[in-house]
Amino acid sequence: MGKEIERKFLLNHTEWLKLDKPAGKHFRQGYILTDPNKTIRVRITETQAWLTIKGISIGASRSEFEYEIPLEEATELLDNFSESKLAKIRHEITHQGKLWEVDVFLGENDGLIVAEIELESEDEQFDLPHWVAEEVTHDKKYYNSNLTMYPYKDWKV
Template identity: 60%
Template sequence: MGIEIERKFLVIKEKWNQADKGPGKLLRQGYILSDPEKTIRVRLTDTDGYLTIKGISRGATRQEYEYLIPQEEAEELLNNFSANEVSKVRYKVEVYGKTWEVDEFLGANEGLIIAEIELDSELESFVSPTWVEKEVTSDIRYYNSNIAQTPYNCWVEK
C-alpha cells in the first residue's frame, strides 16, 4: 500500500526570498475528482505527467498512489477532465538532511507559499528552516485540491 506522511507549513516570504533555493519547476495540476475522502489529480511539468490518487488524511498520513504518464496525456487529461486547477513553481531544498518542497502559487493563489516535508513516521523529528512559519497540516483550506476550488486570494480570513 502506498502511504504518504507529509506535514505542511506556511512560509515567511521575506525569509524565503533570501534563501538559497536554486531553480524552481513550473507545475500545472488539476483535479478530476476532489472529494473529502479521495482525490484524483493530474500534474504536468515541463518534462513529465503524473496521475495521483490520494485517500483521506488522518493526521499527516494518507494513502497515495502516483504514476508517471506521458506528458501529452497529462495535458489532455487536464484540458478535458480537470474540474479545477492550480499552477505553482516548486522548489526542492535540502535542509539538515531532509528535502523540503516549497510551492509558490500563481494566479488566484499568488502570495501563498507552502512548504512540505515528507517523513517516515508522524513522530519523526526534524529541524525547520528559518523561513518556515506556522504548521497547516490539518487545515483543509491549504490542501491543493481545496485551493484549486477556493483560491487563496478569495479567502476572507487568511
C-alpha cells in the same frame, strides 16, 4: 499500499525572499475528482506527468498512489477532464538532510507559499529551517485540491 506522511508549513516571506534558493520547476495540476475522502489528480511539468490518487487524511498520513504517465495524455486529461486547476513553482531545498518542497502558487493563489516535508513516520523528528513559520498540516484550506475551489485570493485575511 502506498502511503504519504506529509507536514505543511507557511513561510516567513521576508526570510524566504532573502534565501539563496535553486531554480524552481513549473507545475500545472488539475483534479479529476475532488471528494472529502479521495482525490484524483493529474500533474504536469515541461517534461513529465503523473496521475495521483490520494485517500482521506488521517493525521499527517494518507494513502497515495502515483503513476508516471505520457505527457501528451496528461495534458489531454488536464485540459479536458479536470474540474479544477492550479499552477505553482516548486523549489526543492535540502535542510539538515531532509527534502523540503516549497510551492510558490500562481494565478488565483498568488501570494501563497507553502513548504512540505515528507516523513517516514508521523512522529519523526526534524529541524525547521529558519524560513519556516506556522504549521498548517491539519488546515484543509491549504490542501491543493481545496485551493482550486477556494483560491487564496478569495480568503479574508
